[in-house]
Amino acid sequence: MADRDSKGTCRFCGQSYSGSGIARHLKTCAKRREQQDKPLGKGQGKAKDTPIYHIQVEGTYLPMYWMHLEVPGFLKLSDLDQFLRDVWLECCGHLSAFRIGEQSYHSYAELAAEFGEKTMDDRLERVLEPDLNFEHEYDFGSTTYLTLKVRGVREGQARGKPIDVMARNDPPQFVCSVCGKPATEMCPECVWEDKGWLCDDCAEKHECGLDFLLPIVNSPRMGECGYTGPIEERAT
DSSP, X not given: OOOTTOEXXXXXXXXXXXXXXXXXXXXXXXXXXXXXXXXXXXXXXXXXXXXXXXXXEEESSOTTSEEEEEEETTSBHHHHHHHHIIIXXXXXXXXXXXXXXXXXXXXXXXXXXXXXXXXXOSBHHHHOOTTOEEEEEEOSSSOEEEEEEEEEEEEEOOOSSSSEEEEEEOOOOOBOTTTOSBOOEEOTTGGGGTOOEEOHHXXXXXXXXXXXXXXXXXXXXXXXXXXXXXXXHHTO
């Protein structure tokens, strides 16, 4: 099994840090500050300052999977939900929800109305504040739980991609339960008995059959409900 405190690389300076150390580094990274202070290029006009949130996301029960994001406050909860789906979660179009304090925000308007809850139409700047801890759930059957924390907020100009990945854990390395070579596939049933990690060769011989196996991917959704990795990677 992978180390709970996995390492990852800062996108700005290229240095490697542990999951527990990257948040502290990002607050003081000179290269990050340099990029934030860089003026907009020609043709980009004069953008108004907006709250930009530093959000840490990790698997609630699999904290070796983590990301640090910068997200402008004018985006909606639905935009953050879609990003998490695209990068970490989406397999079959399941429902999802954020839990912020005592309030739930659902991806499906009819379900929100049925339970007297809210939809994800609220902008982030209306519901987030520094040091806030909140939760995200995807798929109310085989649920993947994420824990999110607002690590900081600054006034600035959104540039590049609407949601910027500042750092992400390196892909955990697993070894084949049979021969000890690097594993590439997993068996969702046998993995609970510590014998479901498989290299390409051993996967061919696995008793549950190749069609039952799932690829090892860098996501807390790995092994659930046919998840095979980020949408953008499936398209290539």
